[in-house]
Amino acid sequence: MEGQDLAQAYRLFECIQCGRCTGGCPMSLKTRFNIRRLIYEALVYENIDLQSKEVLWDCSTCATCTLRCPKGLDPTDIVIGMRSILVEGGRIPPTIRDALKSLAIRGNPLTMAKEERADWAEGLGVKEISEGAKVLYFVGCSPSYDPRVQRVAKALVQAFKKADVDFGILGNEEVCCGSEARRVGETGLFEMLQELNLETLEPYPVELMVTTSPHCYNAFQNEYQGLDFKVQHYTQFVAGLIDEGKLPLSKEVKRIVTYQDPCFLGKQNKIFEEPRKILKSIPGLELRELDRSRERSLCCEGGGGRMWAEGTNPEERLAHTRVQEAMDLGAEVLATACPFCLLTLEDAAKTVAGEIEVMDIMELVVEAL
Amino acid sequence: MGPRIGVYVCHCGVNIAATVDVEAVTRFAQGLPSVAIARDYTYMCSDPGQALIKEDIEKFGLTKVVVASCSPMMHEPTFRGTIQEAGLNPYCLEMANIREQCSWVHGEKDKATRKAIQLVAAAVGKAFLLEPLEERRADVTPAALVIGGGIAGMQAALDIAKAGFLVYLVEKEPRLGGHLAQLGKTFPNLESVTPLLSKAIEEVEGHPNIDLLTSAEVVGVEGYIGNFKVKVTDRTTRRELKVGTIVVATGYDLFDAQLKPEYGYGVYEKVITGLEFERLVSSSGPGEGEILVKGKEPQDVVFIQCVGSRDKSVGQEYCSRICCMYTAKQAFLVKEMLPQARVTVLYMDVRAYGKGFEEFYDQVRGEGVIYRRGNPSEIYKKGERLVIRAEDTLLGEPIQLEADLVVLATGITPRRDSLKIANLLKLPRSADGFFMEAHPKLRPVDTVMNGVYLAGCCQGPKDIPDTVAQAKAAAASAMAPLCQGQVKVEAVTSIIDEELCSGCGICAEVCVYDALSLHERKGVMTINEVLCKGCGACAVACPSKAIKLSHFTPTQILAQVDALV
Structure with missing residues (x-):
């Protein structure tokens, strides 16, 4: 790959090498991944040897670099572009390759059967969207298949029912939104999944789509072309239900809780208030803020394909740091609103000395119902 | 006898001649009815070029002149002057723009020449029908209004007052001085602000020609150059002032550091702005001349440059011009007051462009202030201290610096109420939000509104000497119509x-x-x-x-x- 091609495609000539991207990058402190330097190399070397840049797989696409860039460049997208060059050349970590293969064949990265996608909802009395409903609940891959995250999907269903929401799911018709495929550089697969989803959605007169995952939300909200209805992350929708008095939270939940801002919800979509609003509406719950919160929140390291690849420094995930910070704060519960955060943080909590529970906001909500 | 027209085709060096066959254009013009003479020349706007036109007017008895050259924005006034000197009415001139609208935007010589010919034909067609117009004059009220009582406004008011004209100086706040009153020492010579400022304030307050209106605001402006009617109000009264010219010196606002939440300003007490640092080190400050943060002397002080400057993510694309040097000054003061403290400046480029600036920058580094290249991305807490996350781009290494005090070099922004003033005076603003000068190079203190002039940071970020220089320029420009007693009025109406x-x-x-x-x-x-x-x-x-x-x-x-x- 010619560095100049990258420079043209991503406006790298405008970079002033200020270092804010790497300075803010959560990975830069633990691995040799340095996006500022990669940009510089692409600018000054005639040929940039990406094949040897294993560090490119360290990026969790949290987009802090993009937020901090003073020149309006998008270093996250540059990483994705560099990854797509690696993917084209077949240089890809085997675990990511397997996930992509599963995505292409089964519509989910977890190598699970397509026809088992809606099994989690069995016995819950959830309508399929084909039966007609105003609100489409887009469940997502982990909430459909991962037993831990299924609890979040079930909690959402419980809350929807309590609030008399007219909702349905796509059932086994649902396929992955493609967000992670795009982020590991498989743009073609992302486009294929987008097309599949748009085709599936086409006949249904949906007014609103609600997602479990901030990653799905971000894809539908910011990356899909041609959706003709509103998209919300569940924290926005549920905060609305609480506001309208449709979801009375009556039981006390006497716990000290802190909140991890998921990057795809907070930093990337500026949804900071709604999750906090939900937590503050729960009677008895004490919300303590982490020092690094909102725009300064620390990534859990679960995005950008990192659920399937360890990166060059597998020793200590940032999720560990996060769990430790939560414990130092005296929190009994580390709450979040993202399936990837939930899984990485819970993994980390298992290896940290002391007691802390990692929960999704919805699990706390149903405790209060 | 019908009109006798002269046509002058300019080469503009190669600007026109390289793309347009100027000789062909001239030959064509020569053949047009009523054209008495057509010529081409290297630079029509040069003295010999203009002399050529003047000679022909006399020799051929020309009554109308067509110049085919650049945009009339550029040289219409020049050639109007030329033909006026030769005894023609200046409005008997027509220009054909064969540069901006032809040679500069086309590549093929054939087609460009054909277009130039058509443009010249059109200009001759109009010139045939041109009528002389009368330039008129209006009387000027011999007084000026200065809006803003910072150093720019005070300087402009003083200069105009000293020339013998009445000046109304309107200041929103109860006191004069503006932002300057909040500063301790100036860069690069570390002069104390207080004596400078007190002298200026005393002079303004004591000057018999200055009518000072504090806690007052301009709420209405009507009229035109020479005869403005301005409504000014304070809490209780309303006055109508009559002035001939207006100097706008409304100053700036500091960039709101909370718009960059990654630096934790407003969250951490130990993160302060440059302006707050001025108070921190002031002898009338909390430490009475000692730098104390929460009662303790800081061991590590970190300065961060370009907070809200050169930053598209917060819509501040421009350089604020003063922060590099005020940071150098402040870093120097820390070293002077706390020699054992480690002082680090995190920067992306150091701009020491002014008189004595580079020398001062050398001096500051010589005192042991460490400059590290890399603009920080984040600040968070570590116990009682702060951690600054950055990349030292020269090392290519991410760093975490600990500090007891972080000073943000916040930039300059247009005043939040600048739209109000812009609407009152019908002043355009440039893309950065500051008031726009009439020409960036040649008319830097004029505005497109005749009789309204700009001084100081309301036009763009600048330091004290540049502000004072612009204020004096604005005062001189504002005085010209007052001295003349009459102003020319547009003849095309x-x-x-x-x-x-x-x-x-x-x-x-x-x-x-x-x-x-x-x-x-x-x-x-x-x-x-x-x-x-x-x-x-x-x-x-x-x-x-x-x-x-x-x-x-x-x-x-x-x-x-x-x-x-």
Whole structure:
């Protein structure tokens, strides 16, 4: 790959090498991944040897670099572009390759059967969207298949029912939104999944789509072309239900809780208030803020394909740091609103000395119902 | 005898001649009816070029002149002067723009030449019908208004007052001094601000020609150069001032550091702005001349440059120009007051461009202030201390610096109320939000509104000497019409045909200069020729075709069109 091609495609000539991207990058402190330097190399070397840049797989696409860039460049997208060059050349970590293969064949990265996608909802009395409903609940891959995250999907269903929401799911018709495929550089697969989803959605007169995952939300909200209805992350929708008095939270939940801002919800979509609003509406719950919160929140390291690849420094995930910070704060519960955060943080909590529970906001909500 | 027209085709060096066959254009022009003489020359605007035109006017008895060269924005005033000197009415000139609208934008010589020929033909067609116009004059009220009592406004007011004119100085706050009153020492010579400022304030307050209105605001402006009527109000009274010219010196606001939440300003007490640092080290500050953070002397002080400057993510694309040097000054002061403290400046480029700046920057580093290249991305807490996350881009290493005090070099932004002033005075603002000068190089203190001038940071970020220099320039410009006692008024204005006008008032609605009003007795519209800028909007809007614009009459325009098609 010619560095100049990258420079043209991503406006790298405008970079002033200020270092804010790497300075803010959560990975830069633990691995040799340095996006500022990669940009510089692409600018000054005639040929940039990406094949040897294993560090490119360290990026969790949290987009802090993009937020901090003073020149309006998008270093996250540059990483994705560099990854797509690696993917084209077949240089890809085997675990990511397997996930992509599963995505292409089964519509989910977890190598699970397509026809088992809606099994989690069995016995819950959830309508399929084909039966007609105003609100489409887009469940997502982990909430459909991962037993831990299924609890979040079930909690959402419980809350929807309590609030008399007219909702349905796509059932086994649902396929992955493609967000992670795009982020590991498989743009073609992302486009294929987008097309599949748009085709599936086409006949249904949906007014609103609600997602479990901030990653799905971000894809539908910011990356899909041609959706003709509103998209919300569940924290926005549920905060609305609480506001309208449709979801009375009556039981006390006497716990000290802190909140991890998921990057795809907070930093990337500026949804900071709604999750906090939900937590503050729960009677008895004490919300303590982490020092690094909102725009300064620390990534859990679960995005950008990192659920399937360890990166060059597998020793200590940032999720560990996060769990430790939560414990130092005296929190009994580390709450979040993202399936990837939930899984990485819970993994980390298992290896940290002391007691802390990692929960999704919805699990706390149903405790209060 | 019909008009005798001279046509002058300019080469503009190679700017036109390389793309347009200027000789062919000249030969063509020579063949047009009523053209007495056509010539081409390397630079028509040069002295010999202008002399050529003047000689021909006399020799051939020319009555109209066509110059085919650059945009009339560039040299119309030049050539109007030329033909006036040779005894013609300056409005007997027509220009064909064969540079900006031809040679600069086309590549093929054949086609470009053909287009130039058509443009010249159109200009000659119009020139044939041009009529002499009368330049008029209006009397000037011998007083000035200065809006803003910071150092820019005070300096401008003093200069005008010292020249013997009455000045109204309007300041929003109860006291004079503006932002300067909040500073301790100046860069690069570490001079104390207080004596400088007190002297200026005393002079302003004591000057018999200055009418000082503090806690007051301008709420209305009417009129035009020479005769502005300005409404000023304080809490209790309302005054109407009559002035000939206006100097705008409304200053700036500091960038709100909370718009960059990654630096934790407003969250951490130990993160302060540069302006707050001025108070921290001041002898009247909390430490009474000692730097104390929460009662303790800081061991590690980190300065962060470019907070809200050169940063598109917060819509501040420009460099604020003062922060590099005020940071150097502040870092120097820390070293002076706390020699054992580690002082680090995190920067992306150091801009030490002014007189004595580079020398001062050398001196500051010589004192042991460490400059590390890398603009930080984040600040968070570590116990009682702060951690600054950055990349040292020269090492290529991410770093975490600990500090007891972080000073943000916050930049300069347009005042939040600048839109109000812009609307009052009909001043355009440039993309950065600051008031726009009439020309970035040649008219840096004028505005497009005749009689309104700019001084200081309201036009763009600048340091004290640049502010004072601009204030003095604005004062000089504002005084010129006052000294003259009369101002020239645009000769190209709209003309109303009272036979056709129905007095419907649509023209008044489209006029941005408030130049049209209904004549109560006659029932038709009348034009205030002093206010009219000759834009032609009313002529277009008039449903009765009762308005025409002199120098751009329908017959003149149609003659141009005929020649083109």
